[in-house]
Amino acid sequence: MKRSWIPSLITLGVVLFLFAPLVVLVANSFNASRFGGEWEGFTLNWYEKLWAAGEVWESLWITLKIAVSASLAAMVLGTLAAYALHRFRSWLQNVHHTLITLPLVMPDILMGISLLALFVLTGIETGLLTIWIAHVTFCLSFVTMVVLGRLQDFDFTLIDAARDLGATRAMAVKKVLLPLLLPGVLAGGLLAFTLSIDDYVITFFVSGPGTTTLPLRVASMMRTSRSLPMINALSTLLIASTFVLAVLSSRLQRRA
């Protein structure tokens, strides 16, 4: 086969385009210069400052709490919704389907405003609960879509087979349907988790005092140049942990 340098060139371009900003960011987190314009020597100073910034860790904790609980709830509700959408057909299901897909296409800012309007109207005080509700709302759509895709490939004669072999309806779901859907549910949950963890726009509208999530905290830190290098350090830590998670999950998938 004839070798061409074009694919390599394109690959290189893509890698540069995607990762150059990250390289700059990681480098600057170790740069003694406050503004990162030029290299002024290696330092761990920003990490020390970050370590001491209690409010950042508090925000991270809030974010994780919301991301974990919201994606778990979205996994349960999304799987149920996908099952209902797949198994039953009626005009009401068409409405259901539209409602589920709406958050995928609706601008975040619209969703944020409308959710806020709802909470104000119903008198629910903004805070952890309202953020959680908002996150479940948009995560639900993503989980449903992923699980729905998985269901479309599912052979329902397997359920017949299970019942034929003596499984009750519930046992057939537990022993056959759920294990086969699980990869889809987990993939949807992972997607929901990553969406929840870095959501800014919607969270901005529905958060309250004392519930500053990490994206909100970072945005507010951006306003003062003093804490810019701290954001670099924080981002580097996030990149590192994301990398570890990605490696772990691919190992898990290979074993399954």
Next chain:
Amino acid sequence: MDDFLVIDHVTKTFGAQRAVDDVSLAVSPGEAFSLLGPSGCGKTTLLRMIAGFERPDRGRILVAGQDITELPPEQRPVNTVFQNYALFPHLNVWENVAFGLRMGRRPREEIRSGVDRMLELVRLAEHARKRPAQLSGGQRQRVAIARALVNRPQVLLLDEPLAALDLKLRQHMLMELNTIHEQVGTTFIYVTHDQGEAMSLSNRIAVMNAGKVEQIDSPEHLYETPRSSFVATFIGDANFFTGKAVEMQHEGYVRVMIEGLGSPLVLSNGVVSSNQMLRLMVRPEKISLTLKRPLSGERVNAFPGVVEDSSYFGSHTRYRIRAGEHLITAQLQRSRFSGGEISPAHGTSVWMSFHPDEGRIVRLEDAA
């Protein structure tokens, strides 16, 4: 013959369509029985009702005297081999076979020995740890059979068991299924659209058409004495003629005038009386071809025709022969010239003949 599986006046409609229309039949213990018919004839719906996936609108289904009509599938003494096997892809072969026993909460030791014995029977012991995706089509089929039989069902249902296999494997599995049936002695119910499959697998066949049973009989009887033209054409090929009984003869024979055919024919009779309209069915392989008029023994039906075309099939040759208004299909086992039989070319004038006992006559319903 004591009845073991009984279908008692079962009807099932989907919307306006009667998928199964007042079907009754009875299967003996240990029998290999086939439901045969074209797609849409209701055989699969009937199978699904026996398995418990559909509920009949009317009628009852009994197994060994027990009415199972209202039981959910998991409580029926019936197991199914599905058309595409429906093996659980997330479980290995051993776990697939163990599924039913585990659902039945059998003791661990019984499950182990039961599954091992069953894998031995279908010769898959060395593949026990493989996933279904790693098996060939024939192996998957055997897993499906083992998975069903391990539960010691009173009746085993097999839905188009050979349809997903290629020709070579199909012939092999055909023999394998017969062997397994002999070894376990369970009542087997096959559903198939393939007459060859049904004939070689079963003791008796129910031929179904448009939701109704046309005839229940042994393969030999279905082929030799079909009760309707549907059965005659579905089981093998047949030439059909319409005619009228003109004269009753001694020893149960009858003279028949066939429309569009000059000479009268003599046939063995059981159903018609003088002046009744009838249909005559003659199998292609019952017709002999000769160049000259056969020496007329008293009871040989002979009439002339012209060969229109022939197709060579290796083991036999088929001819299409024009005789008056009829285009008759004849099939010769030997394509070599022998014993007065010929291998005629296109346009040759030939004589067709068959013995009076080898045509079958059916009374036409609308005859006077």
